[in-house]
Amino acid sequence: MKVAITSQGPELRSQTDPRFGRAAWVIIIDPATKEFEAVDNSVNVNAFKGAGIQAATLIADKGADVLMTGHCGPNAFNTLNAAGVKVVNGITGTVEETLEKFIAGGAEYASDANVEGHAGQNR
Amino acid sequence: MIISIASGKGGTGKTTVAANLALSLQDSGLVEDFNLLDCDVEEPNLHLFLDPGVVTETEITTFVPVVDQEKCTGCRKCVDICRFAALTFVRDKVLVFPALCHSCGGCQLVCEFGAIGDDSRSLGVVESGVVNGHAIHSGRIRIGEAMSPPLIKAVRRHEKEAELTIIDAPPGTSCPVIAAMRGADFVLLVTEPTPFGLHDLQLAVEAVKVLGIPAGLVINRADLGDSRVQEYAEREGLEILMQIPFERRFAEAYSRGQSIVDVSPEWREKFQRLYVRIAGIVEAKAS
Numbered sequence: 272m273k274v275a276i277t278s279q280g281p282e283l284r285s286q287t288d289p290r291f292g293r294a295a296w297v298i299i300i301d302p303a304t305k306e307f308e309a310v311d312n313s314v315n316v317n318a319f320k321g322a323g324i325q326a327a328t329l330i331a332d333k334g335a336d337v338l339m340t341g342h343c344g345p346n347a348f349n350t351l352n353a354a355g356v357k358v359v360n361g362i363t364g365t366v367e368e369t370l371e372k373f374i375a376g377g378a379e380y381a382s383d384a385n386v387e388g389h390a391g392q393n394r
Numbered sequence: 395m396i397i398s399i400a401s402g403k404g405g406t407g408k409t410t411v412a413a414n415l416a417l418s419l420q421d422s423g424l425v426e427d428f429n430l431l432d433c434d435v436e437e438p439n440l441h442l443f444l445d446p447g448v449v450t451e452t453e454i455t456t457f458v459p460v461v462d463q464e465k466c467t468g469c470r471k472c473v474d475i476c477r478f479a480a481l482t483f484v485r486d487k488v489l490v491f492p493a494l495c496h497s498c499g500g501c502q503l504v505c506e507f508g509a510i511g512d513d514s515r516s517l518g519v520v521e522s523g524v525v526n527g528h529a530i531h532s533g534r535i536r537i538g539e540a541m542s543p544p545l546i547k548a549v550r551r552h553e554k555e556a557e558l559t560i561i562d563a564p565p566g567t568s569c570p571v572i573a574a575m576r577g578a579d580f581v582l583l584v585t586e587p588t589p590f591g592l593h594d595l596q597l598a599v600e601a602v603k604v605l606g607i608p609a610g611l612v613i614n615r616a617d618l619g620d621s622r623v624q625e626y627a628e629r630e631g632l633e634i635l636m637q638i639p640f641e642r643r644f645a646e647a648y649s650r651g652q653s654i655v656d657v658s659p660e661w662r663e664k665f666q667r668l669y670v671r672i673a674g675i676v677e678a679k680a681s
Contacts, residue, residue: 321479321494331484346491354484 446523
């Protein structure tokens with residue numbers, strides 16, 4: 272199992288990043304072994320549009336089962352949902368603290384996006 | 395001939411000038427046949443001053459991709475070519491986000507397996523009617539739609555239907571304005587003598603230069619503010635074709651949906667002269 276956590280830096284003691292699509296880094300961790308990979312998300316930070324969709328695809332490609340972030344918009348949520356990635360919103364503190372909470376069973380999965388979309392919505 | 399009325403800054407009087415020009419050309423003998431296009435599709439308002447009454451609506455749509463998952467091999471070429479992230483690939487499936495699509499058709503071109511079919515997204519409607527025997531076509535964008543240039547182009551398909559077309563352009567200097575100015579024979583810029591009016595006029599003038607279209611200036615509420623707009627126009631060689639004073643009766647007429655020429659018939663001749671001068675500039679450029 273793998274958990275993806277949005278982060279402001281590439282380490283476990285880095286502060287989490289409340290943004291999803293435009294988070295600086297995504298830390299992909301195996302909670303059992305605490306082995307992790309820090310994925311540089313700078314391409315999506317500067318994305319013209321659709322940063323959430325791209326970041327969601329990246330996380331799905333990395334094989335994450337759960338995403339833990341601050342805010343997740345509707346397009347990103349739908350992409351994660353299609354990829355079978357569960358979403359935990361509203362995280363705070365460091366990556367390590369967030370992971371501990373997850374291991375302790377303190378994670379609540381979201382059933383919907385928790386923020387409004389930007390321009391890429393509705394037709 | 396196509397005259398596009400633009401401004402840079404919003405609220406300077408584009409629609410006022412468009413409506414007055416149309417009313418003044420009515421039965422003037424100067425032009426047989428003209429039509430009006432409201433290309434300010436995010437907030438069309440020309441119909442408030444030239445009311446066609448009954449209109450027919452034509453829905454305008456744009457291409458968005460639909461994926462045949464049976465034919466899709468998962469090569470991701472469509473995902474890679476889309477710079478707007480309108481397509482992505484997760485769990486062996488292409489997902490489409492139609493609202494992000496800019497209708498370039500790149501995904502269809504690169505798909506070697508014919509897996510990308512045609513779907514559509516509504517952009518809005520064109521409302522067509524007749525005022526005093528002249529056609530008026532107004533674009534009205536769908537609420538929530540972000541992409542207006544294709545709708546503006548749909549409105550402009552009517553410009554070949556008359557000898558003279560008067561376009562009421564949107565404010566600003568971005569893509570929608572360019573869509574409403576490109577290909578016009580003349581851009582009539584309307585501004586006001588305020589710092590914002592001057593600033594945005596300068597941007598609009600630069601845009602018109604890039605497009606290579608002859609332009610002239612109408613200064614509305616000309617007796618307000620200072621003379622910096624006049625000085626700028628002189629430096630730029632931008633001809634001031636008309637100055638409309640800030641008059642209470644004009645503002646009152648506007649608030650009732652009336653035009654300047656309705657309350658002040660002597661302005662009819664001034665707008666006719668404005669048209670004659672524009673026609674002269676366009677003709678001089680053509681020869």
